[in-house]
Amino acid sequence: MTKDFFSITELSDELGVSARALRFYEDKGLVTPQRAGTTRVYTRRDRARLILILRGKRLGFTLREVKEWLDLYDTDPDQIEQMSRLHNILHRKIVALELQRDDLEETLREMRAMDAQVMEHLRGKGANGSRPDAACAAPRTNGTRTKGVN
Amino acid sequence: MTKDFFSITELSDELGVSARALRFYEDKGLVTPQRAGTTRVYTRRDRARLILILRGKRLGFTLREVKEWLDLYDTDPDQIEQMSRLHNILHRKIVALELQRDDLEETLREMRAMDAQVMEHLRGKGANGSRPDAACAAPRTNGTRTKGVN
DNA sequence: AACTTGCTTGACGTATACGTCAAGTAAAAA
């Protein structure tokens, strides 16, 4: 039995963001939960949108940009005129995302190469060479991180 | 004959950012060009760092984060103690980047699937089906875009 | 000498994305 509706705290807990953030997203028109009286009631569809929003944020997009392509999902499939434009937009977004992916993989290559150099130095001069997670404190002071690698 | 030195405007023109941005990066300690009197003189190394900075930004990292891993490049290779920590840090960054890449490719898959659906609708109902770049105005009002797909 | 060009350093303004109170309401628990 999967739930149909969610409170703001249920979702903020599950998604790892503050309730304030969810209200902010609503303010900006990225989600529009219904109300039971004054209290927000999120559907599974709202939840799905929020997951997309957070992924967009992790990829470095602004909320405005995320909203733009969330709106694409809601385009009426019977408006042929709009669908042609939608295809253009999608095509351009895809190209841009592919460029970003290439950026990312180039960076990954460089990091790995650098790591290899480091390992070589360690092997040459002595001391421990493997177990990258050992003896690593990992402070985690900031509880509300979205992005960032330390 | 490749140039050895660059003025701030040469670099800002080449890299597509404002001179103000380059001064800002210096303020934040991401680059430290030398001076001829008061005037900034950028070396090829400074230029290389700036390229890394801009790539980091495109990937959605903050300047602080970019600075952190730029500083890694400057770690003294003879400090074995530091090198072991460096290996840890690199390892974690690599893992995080791989996660981000997975996010990105998931998004790409969804966009392509959506585009396929759109194409199907277009084929079913009539009108033109290919040539995604045709009849597309592409305003380009904002000259200083870094990120964003329209 | 006067002027333009290119650069400099502040100082202030702005958009984004929330965090952090403050004050109030509505429903459930004691």
Place this chain on the structure above:
DNA sequence: TTTTTACTTGACGTATACGTCAAGCAAGTT
């Protein structure tokens, strides 16, 4: 009924990443 719990809407504060003047200097041009 009183209290607690969960939620609500402002209002204000904050960090990031610059843009935008303003005012000034230094060197080359007319």
